[in-house]
């Protein structure tokens with residue numbers, strides 16, 4: 543029997559993971575009335591407390607306390623406290639995560655760190671079709687003759703790439719930014735470790751959406767975006783993780799004062815801070831961190847397994863609705879069917895994805911597209927419900943029936 547709206551409403555009312563998370567979900571702003579958001583893979587929803595947090599920093603911190611805020615409002619601690627608030631979501635120790643800089647910068651810092659730790663090995667293995675910024679960062683390192691790059695088409699090529707026993711670090715996307723394919727982190731880490739190399743995971747499309755077990759799967763290093771499922775806000779700082787066994791193994795590539803063992807001693811020479819602290823570089827982005835702190839407060843209360851179950855229920859339902867409601871059109875699921883192999887979003891392959899995405903956005907269904915033909919539905923497990931999935935798929939169906947998405951006004955590119 544095909545799913546009905548009543549079935550979706552029943553899932554919302556009876557799904558145990560939903561009921562547990564609903565109270566946290568209510569502490570997010572619902573957005574523009576009548577709008578359905580599927581953009582958590584680009585920018586997550588806003589916690590209701592975010593404006594107040596920012597206002598407090600501006601008024602109490604900047605306008606009034608000024609330099610005293612560094613001590614009174616703990617601004618310098620933010621990279622650590624924000625990291626600790628989300629560490630359980632990625633299966634990391636609370637002292638091993640820092641919120642700082644951008645994913646691209648953290649990728650650079652950790653690639654260079656791995657090259658130092660693993661010297662004289664100097665090969666970086668990375669996926670050919672990885673998110674472009676990760677590739678660009680590695681290319682620049684190779685141009686400076688600090689590494690050689692070895693590309694793989696997908697994870698099945700990894701064993702062969704590791705065979706020469708010269709690999710320092712393997713940089714992988716936990717979840718592909720187009721198809722949402724999720725790699726088997728534990729199995730790949732085993733293979734990487736056996737070859738004497740280190741792993742560096744990009745968790746941008748999984749952190750805050752599905753459960754991740756960095757320590758349990760023996761990952762070495764990780765980075766990820768703060769502005770996607772983690773809901774840190776537009777341009778939010780990213781996070782980085784380092785396994786404690788590597789924490790004090792080398793100097794960081796960018797040795798700034800915030801990463802010094804004793805920042806305010808103003809010593810003439812650099813001494814790396816303990817563990818993950820050494821990857822801090824300059825003054826924390828206090829305003830951005832204030833926005834992030836609203837999400838951090840919520841994350842502290844979230845059980846990652848409940849989050850994962852809820853995400854599974856939602857994305858399985860979405861796929862079933864696509865199957866049942868849109869079978870008449872050439873819209874193909876490009877994400878894996880099994881939740882264990884899928885990340886935060888569900889991707890459809892459609893010739894005309896960019897125009898269809900724009901038509902959906904015009905109708906209040908906020909999705910995104912990626913070249914050449916991916917239509918991405920980012921499902922946030924804290925704020926999406928099954929009933930919304932039903933409504934969004936009905937809008938999609940109406941657009942396909944009418945063919946109105948082919949209008950020339952949808953040809954202009956959008957972000």
Ligand SMILES: Cc1ncc(COP(=O)(O)O)c(C=O)c1O
Nearest residue numbers: 644645646673675719744746780
């Ligand atoms: C998988 C992945 N890695 C890295 C990035 C870049 O992140 P940042 O802009 O924080 O450098 C993105 C941005 O969307 C991404 O999707």
